Amino acid sequence: xxxxTQMEGPVTxxxxxxxxxxxxxxxxxxxxxxxxxxxPGEGLQLLLKATKADDKGSNKGFEATYxxxxxxxxxxKGSVQxxxxxxxxxxxxxxxxxxxxxxxxxxxxxxxxx
Amino acid sequence: EAGVTQFPSHxxxxxxQTVTLRCDPISGHDNLYWYRRVMGKExxxxxxxxxxxxxxxxxMPNNRFLAERTGGTYSxxxxxxxxxxxxxxxxxASSPQLGVNTEAFFGQGTRLTVV
Numbered sequence: 017x018x019x020x021t022q023m024e025g026p027v028t029x030x031x032x033x034x035x036x037x038x039x040x041x042x043x044x045x046x047x048x049x050x051x052x053x054x055x056p057g058e059g060l061q062l063l064l065k066a067t068k069a070d071d072k073g074s075n076k077g078f079e080a081t082y083x084x085x086x087x088x089x090x091x092x093k094g095s096v097q098x099x100x101x102x103x104x105x106x107x108x109x110x111x112x113x114x115x116x117x118x119x120x121x122x123x124x125x126x127x128x129x130x
Numbered sequence: 131e132a133g134v135t136q137f138p139s140h141x142x143x144x145x146x147q148t149v150t151l152r153c154d155p156i157s158g159h160d161n162l163y164w165y166r167r168v169m170g171k172e173x174x175x176x177x178x179x180x181x182x183x184x185x186x187x188x189x190m191p192n193n194r195f196l197a198e199r200t201g202g203t204y205s206x207x208x209x210x211x212x213x214x215x216x217x218x219x220x221x222x223a224s225s226p227q228l229g230v231n232t233e234a235f236f237g238q239g240t241r242l243t244v245v
Binding site for chain 1: 165
């Protein structure tokens with residue numbers, strides 16, 4: 017079945033550091049790929065998405081590129097801020113489920129210190 | 131426009147008791163989903179409604195869980211009787227349509243603790 021694997025956390029960085037959170041997937045056909053974020057005390061929010069190979073999703077300075085050849089969708093940000101501290105979830109939907117349900121990774125907690 | 135709202139935000143109950151979680155989707159969204167995250171693990175799909183019909187309930191753990199969506203508006207998820215392993219955060223999401231570019235909008239979640 018479909019699955020998502022993302023790096024264990026927590027990831028601890030200083031403000032303005034470069035961020036990478038790795039995400040790889042296994043899926044039927046060509047999945048749509050997502051990064052969701054959960055800030056403290058809030059619900060899940062869509063951060064960015066990509067629906068076909070080589071697409072780059074971007075939002076709030078975060079980027080992720082859909083790499084079919086490596087089945088990856090790594091999240092990057094050039095300079096993190098304290099306000100980026102949150103839990104980040106990589107997820108996919110696939111033709112196997114008619115794009116009807118999300119399959120999530122375990123989440124990676126990011127802690128950014130001043 | 132109001133987002134997806136869930137009630138309560140937190141619930142602490144004793145093993146064997148019953149708890150009912152409620153989700154109000156975004157108005158006009160036919161698709162409603164329930165997900166659960168248990169103790170730092172991945173968020174797992176529970177079930178999917180299209181209007182008032184259960185489209186997919188393959189993720190429901192067992193028959194102690196009952197989900198309803200009367201009239202195709204809000205949904206409830208009842209756990210009866212609750213067990214310790216049911217503790218976790220229950221998320222509800224809604225979306226207007228299905229497809230490759232579908233975005234699901236999530237609520238804040240209900241944190242359930244069974245003691």
